Amino acid sequence: MTRASQDDDPAPIVESVLPAPGLAAEELAAWLRTPPGQYLLGWEQSFIDTAVVDLFGFHAVQLGLPQLEGLRANRMPHRWLAMDHPWVPAPAMSAGPAVSDIRTMPLNVQAEPRPLPKQDAVALFCEFDALPFEANSLDLVVLPHTLELTGAPHRCLREVERVLRPEGRVVILGLNPASLWALRQNLARVNGRMFHRHPAADAQPPRLFLPDEGEYIGYWRLRDWLRLLSFDVERAAFGCYRPPLFSQAWLDRWQWIEKPGSKWWTVLGALYGVVAVKRVHGMRLVGLARKKTRGAKAAPAVALNQQPHRRSPLAGPAAGHGAGGPPRP
Numbered sequence: 571m572t573r574a575s576q577d578d579d580p581a582p583i584v585e586s587v588l589p590a591p592g593l594a595a596e597e598l599a600a601w602l603r604t605p606p607g608q609y610l611l612g613w614e615q616s617f618i619d620t621a622v623v624d625l626f627g628f629h630a631v632q633l634g635l636p637q638l639e640g641l642r643a644n645r646m647p648h649r650w651l652a653m654d655h656p657w658v659p660a661p662a663m664s665a666g667p668a669v670s671d672i673r674t675m676p677l678n679v680q681a682e683p684r685p686l687p688k689q690d691a692v693a694l695f696c697e698f699d700a701l702p703f704e705a706n707s708l709d710l711v712v713l714p715h716t717l718e719l720t721g722a723p724h725r726c727l728r729e730v731e732r733v734l735r736p737e738g739r740v741v742i743l744g745l746n747p748a749s750l751w752a753l754r755q756n757l758a759r760v761n762g763r764m765f766h767r768h769p770a771a772d773a774q775p776p777r778l779f780l781p782d783e784g785e786y787i788g789y790w791r792l793r794d795w796l797r798l799l800s801f802d803v804e805r806a807a808f809g810c811y812r813p814p815l816f817s818q819a820w821l822d823r824w825q826w827i828e829k830p831g832s833k834w835w836t837v838l839g840a841l842y843g844v845v846a847v848k849r850v851h852g853m854r855l856v857g858l859a860r861k862k863t864r865g866a867k868a869a870p871a872v873a874l875n876q877q878p879h880r881r882s883p884l885a886g887p888a889a890g891h892g893a894g895g896p897p898r899p
Contacts, residue, residue, distance in 0.1 A: 594719050601781040602637050605818040610841060611638060613809040614743050617843040619643040621741050627709025633698050633716045640712040652694040699725035703733040714743045717787055731799045736850035743843050747786040751840040754814045755780045779814050789842045801846040808839030
């Protein structure tokens with residue numbers, strides 16, 4: 571191939587390869603059984619219970635993450651759990667391994683017995699960017715880490731806007747990229763293994779603290795997306811200020827940092843939760859436009875000369891009488 575033909579060839583397109591939705595969800599489910607995962611899941615459950623308890627309507631749906639019962643505190647009559655991949659809960663085991671063994675376990679094995687999520691709602695299997703609902707038909711949509719797990723977060727959020735009715739709510743949970751947890755995750759990605767380095771011959775995958783579930787969406791970036799889709803942020807909160815530690819004992823020792831963290835460095839929490847409302851600007855009905863009848867116009871007035879007529883002093887005999895004597899010859 572000549573140099574000219576090489577210059578004419580277009581540059582190669584490099585696409586980011588994201589894990590499959592099912593694999594990413596399994597990795598997140600396995601991480602949620604670790605002590606930091608349970609700590610994260612507890613804050614999320616508390617936030618979402620408070621967010622949806624007073625939301626009324628008829629239809630609600632949760633997209634993904636069956637480990638979180640996002641609609642258990644809501645009282646809508648029709649509630650669904652939608653998944654984008656087949657989900658079969660693993661059977662409960664009689665005894666679980668130690669916490670130190672959880673990090674090296676396969677993703678399809680439960681580390682400890684966990685109660686199954688209450689399946690009182692009908693489960694749906696669909697693509698999150700093509701929901702099987704009519705436009706303006708849902709009152710509440712819950713997205714627990716859905717935008718991070720999906721490969722097209724923009725299309726997913728746009729689809730949520732389509733199915734939500736006016737004044738409907740969407741609850742979004744996500745990992746904060748501006749936190750100590752995300753900082754440790756990025757350092758582990760760059761340096762390989764955070765604390766233990768091995769020779770090149772014995773290279774191993776990096777020991778990540780968080781599940782490798784794709785791109786983390788920042789809070790302010792999410793606000794911009796919501797504003798473009800005519801959403802108003804009704805409530806936002808940050809949580810989980812403890813350092814990124816695997817040990818439950820060390821997590822308990824850092825419990826005191828929660829109160830000052832929520833007061834002094836609020837936006838540095840490991841998690842954030844957002845409640846947004848869909849706004850639709852309506853029109854004002856003014857009634858039928860009535861035809862106005864035009865009245866007859868009055869004739870224009872003619873301007874008259876209002877100045878008095880002045881007689882000339884040489885106008886005849888009347889001028890002499892006016893002087894008081896007979897007329898002169």
